[in-house]
Amino acid sequence: MKSYLKSPLSLLVAAGMILSGTVRTWATEAPREVVITAKRFEFSPKQITLKKGETVTLKLTSEDVTHGFFVRPLKIDTEIVPGKTTEVTITPQATGKFTTICDHFCGVGHGNMMMTIVVEE
Numbered sequence: 850m851k852s853y854l855k856s857p858l859s860l861l862v863a864a865g866m867i868l869s870g871t872v873r874t875w876a877t878e879a880p881r882e883v884v885i886t887a888k889r890f891e892f893s894p895k896q897i898t899l900k901k902g903e904t905v906t907l908k909l910t911s912e913d914v915t916h917g918f919f920v921r922p923l924k925i926d927t928e929i930v931p932g933k934t935t936e937v938t939i940t941p942q943a944t945g946k947f948t949t950i951c952d953h954f955c956g957v958g959h960g961n962m963m964m965t966i967v968v969e970e
């Protein structure tokens with residue numbers, strides 16, 4: 850008991866460590882954001898790299914018409930409507946190279962509109 854009273858400083862240090870640990874946990878809770886822009890007939894960027902197990906929020910916008918954003922292996926199937934930001938939050942569970950296609954007809958080049966999502970270990 851006496852040794853506790855002798856070192857209030859170590860208690861402060863311990864409290865500080867707990868506190869900073871807590872702050873670090875909060876900081877990692879907000880998912881990383883990846884911004885993707887769609888326009889006839891491409892996505893920008895053409896490729897993004899994610900980490901397996903890391904939660905990210907994709908922020909999708911369109912510069913012209915409504916596009917689709919479909920990646921079956923990542924269970925993403927959404928529309929990108931011009932004038933608003935479509936958010937998709939995912940936590941990839943498998944590594945690989947996944948092709949994303951526009952599955953909403955947007956014009957003559959529609960069939961070639963795609964991008965790649967790489968998921969690394």
Ligand SMILES: [Cu+2]
Nearest residue numbers: 916951955962
């Ligand atoms: Cu399209």
